Amino acid sequence: MPTAxxxxxxxxxxxxxxxxxxxxxxxxGNPFSVCYTCLTCTCACPFVHAxxxxxxxxxxxxxxxxxAEVLNSNTIWLCVGCNSCAEACPQxxxxxxxxxxxxxxxxxxxxxxxxxxxxxxxxxxxxxIESYGRTHxxxxxxxxxxxxxxxxxxxxxxxxMFLKGKLDLLPSKVEDxxxxxxxxxxxxxxx
Amino acid sequence: xxxxISYFPGCTLETTAQENNRSMLVYLHxxxxxxxxxxxxxxxxxxxxxxxxxxxAFDLACRNLSLAPKGVPLLAACPNCLLRLSEARLKLAQSxxxxxxxxxxFQKPFxxxxxxxxxxxxxxxxxxxxxxxxxxxxxxxxxxxxYYGCMLNRPVSLARTRKYHGFLERVLEKHxxxxxxxxxxxxxxxxxxxxxxxxxxxxxxxxxxxxAAKAGAQCIVTACAMCHMNLEVRVTVKNxxxxxxxxxxxxxxxxxxxxxxxxxxxxxxxxxxxxSLNLL
Numbered sequence: 001m002p003t004a005x006x007x008x009x010x011x012x013x014x015x016x017x018x019x020x021x022x023x024x025x026x027x028x029g030n031p032f033s034v035c036y037t038c039l040t041c042t043c044a045c046p047f048v049h050a051x052x053x054x055x056x057x058x059x060x061x062x063x064x065x066x067x068a069e070v071l072n073s074n075t076i077w078l079c080v081g082c083n084s085c086a087e088a089c090p091q092x093x094x095x096x097x098x099x100x101x102x103x104x105x106x107x108x109x110x111x112x113x114x115x116x117x118x119x120x121x122x123x124x125x126x127x128x129i130e131s132y133g134r135t136h137x138x139x140x141x142x143x144x145x146x147x148x149x150x151x152x153x154x155x156x157x158x159x160x161m162f163l164k165g166k167l168d169l170l171p172s173k174v175e176d177x178x179x180x181x182x183x184x185x186x187x188x189x190x191x
Numbered sequence: 192x193x194x195x196i197s198y199f200p201g202c203t204l205e206t207t208a209q210e211n212n213r214s215m216l217v218y219l220h221x222x223x224x225x226x227x228x229x230x231x232x233x234x235x236x237x238x239x240x241x242x243x244x245x246x247x248a249f250d251l252a253c254r255n256l257s258l259a260p261k262g263v264p265l266l267a268a269c270p271n272c273l274l275r276l277s278e279a280r281l282k283l284a285q286s287x288x289x290x291x292x293x294x295x296x297f298q299k300p301f302x303x304x305x306x307x308x309x310x311x312x313x314x315x316x317x318x319x320x321x322x323x324x325x326x327x328x329x330x331x332x333x334x335x336x337x338y339y340g341c342m343l344n345r346p347v348s349l350a351r352t353r354k355y356h357g358f359l360e361r362v363l364e365k366h367x368x369x370x371x372x373x374x375x376x377x378x379x380x381x382x383x384x385x386x387x388x389x390x391x392x393x394x395x396x397x398x399x400x401x402x403a404a405k406a407g408a409q410c411i412v413t414a415c416a417m418c419h420m421n422l423e424v425r426v427t428v429k430n431x432x433x434x435x436x437x438x439x440x441x442x443x444x445x446x447x448x449x450x451x452x453x454x455x456x457x458x459x460x461x462x463x464x465x466x467s468l469n470l471l
Contacts, residue, residue, distance in 0.1 A: 048390045135202040
């Protein structure tokens with residue numbers, strides 16, 4: 001593949017990767033190629049300042065087949081799915097659904113996650129749901145602290161919440177936990 | 192005869208935000224509703240399931256739908272649970288393949304008539320007269336900033352479903368409180384990034400507090416228990432005005448005596464403000 005000369009605005013796109021955008025469209029259930037890059041999503045995003053690529057660039061790079069850059073981006077992990085972009089988009093692009101699809105594809109392809117704390121948090125939440133059928137905040141936070149080996153950040157917050165009775169010691173549980181574990185096994189998400 | 196409703200509390204209202212749950216049940220009871228908790232409900236999947244595995248998120252939400260009794264609406268109090276359950280219901284309604292898999296997994300037919308509603312829908316049904324009849328202690332002289340967070344946004348699939356712009360302002364005004372005009376009521380609270388990236392969330396939360404106080408609000412009223420927690424936990428500005436669950440205010444206005452117990456669970460104590468207004 002030719003490379004662009006230094007200082008040139010040209011970019012060369014990988015030809016072999018047309019399937020990437022198609023897979024994202026299929027998995028997100030959203031024909032996001034209708035995006036005309038008006039940047040409404042990006043202006044609406046409350047987290048854009050912390051992202052390495054703004055949402056509009058993720059959409060465009062996906063359409064152009066730049067798979068590695070997209071799947072390694074921290075944007076797909078910082079999107080919380082608040083739907084500010086989806087609500088504002090004049091073309092009905094469901095950017096949070098696209099981000100969901102990209103995140104799951106990055107995991108399946110074994111890509112090193114640039115926001116390991118975000119992934120650790122999600123895994124602890126799912127682990128709590130698998131164990132109890134519900135999220136147990138104390139277990140989630142304890143597990144998260146152990147996984148990230150960060151015992152000091154927010155120790156004061158945790159203590160304050162505990163003293164206010166906001167962190168229950170015992171979990172609220174589903175009786176038929178087996179039916180929950182069956183769902184986790186079905187999707188290969190069991191511990 | 193009180194009308195029966197099937198109720199999905201969700202993990203946050205069940206535990207961390209019990210004060211939200213209890214005050215809401217008190218208020219709905221006064222409006223004449225009897226809520227029967229959905230038997231053996233499970234977590235809706237929250238942000239983490241759909242972040243990591245679409246199929247898992249869908250099935251977790253579906254299990255709750257499969258437990259819902261026929262003929263009564265299913266009530267959700269948490270905006271995130273409401274979205275997760277509504278999205279699963281919509282997917283089932285649209286896809287025969289998904290319905291077939293659902294029926295195989297849960298050994299029950301999908302109920303196409305199941306209605307999923309939010310607590311705001313229920314409160315909105317009350318007429319002016321019905322509300323006037325239950326207000327015993329009007330929230331006079333209380334100026335609040337209505338904070339919805341991402342609750343006013345919808346994913347594309349649910350774009351045509353009801354949104355709640357202005358609901359808190361309208362309904363709390365009927366209970367004697369005064370909304371302040373401000374423009375930050377639908378900024379995101381930061382949700383789960385509060386754990387993983389607190390340095391991203393803190394400035395957002397501080398901005399919300401500063402903006403509400405500048406608009407003249409004495410307190411911020413939240414629609415979502417997750418927002419409530421993030422606002423209380425992450426604020427670092429000096430002027431920390433109290434953050435109230437909408438249901439606490441409604442229940443106080445309706446004469447409930449539980450406020451002291453609910454307020455003792457807040458990280459920013461609302462009691463001095465409420466005492467100064469003779470509301471406690």
